[in-house]
Amino acid sequence: MRENASRVLASKDFPFGFLSSQTNKKKMFPGMFMRKPDKAAALKQLRTHVAMFGAWVAVIRVTPYLLHYLSAEKEELKLEF
Numbered sequence: 001m002r003e004n005a006s007r008v009l010a011s012k013d014f015p016f017g018f019l020s021s022q023t024n025k026k027k028m029f030p031g032m033f034m035r036k037p038d039k040a041a042a043l044k045q046l047r048t049h050v051a052m053f054g055a056w057v058a059v060i061r062v063t064p065y066l067l068h069y070l071s072a073e074k075e076e077l078k079l080e081f
Contacts, residue, residue, distance in 0.1 A: 037045075
């Protein structure tokens with residue numbers, strides 16, 4: 001009985017093909033079920049994204065100091081007695 005129910009759920013006539021094989025899913029929704037990338041490619045992409053994030057953080061942190069250094073306004077404390 002249980003095997004028969006799973007055959008019915010996996011059949012093409014049943015809406016959305018519940019419990020269907022991976023090949024049926026690929027036919028129904030081609031862009032939805034992507035293969036997982038291998039770990040080497042994922043780590044390479046992670047390193048690239050972390051490097052870009054670090055570069056942006058460095059640019060944002062350095063910009064105020066650079067603008068202050070390049071500004072024409074010199075702040076000097078002069079004490080007159």
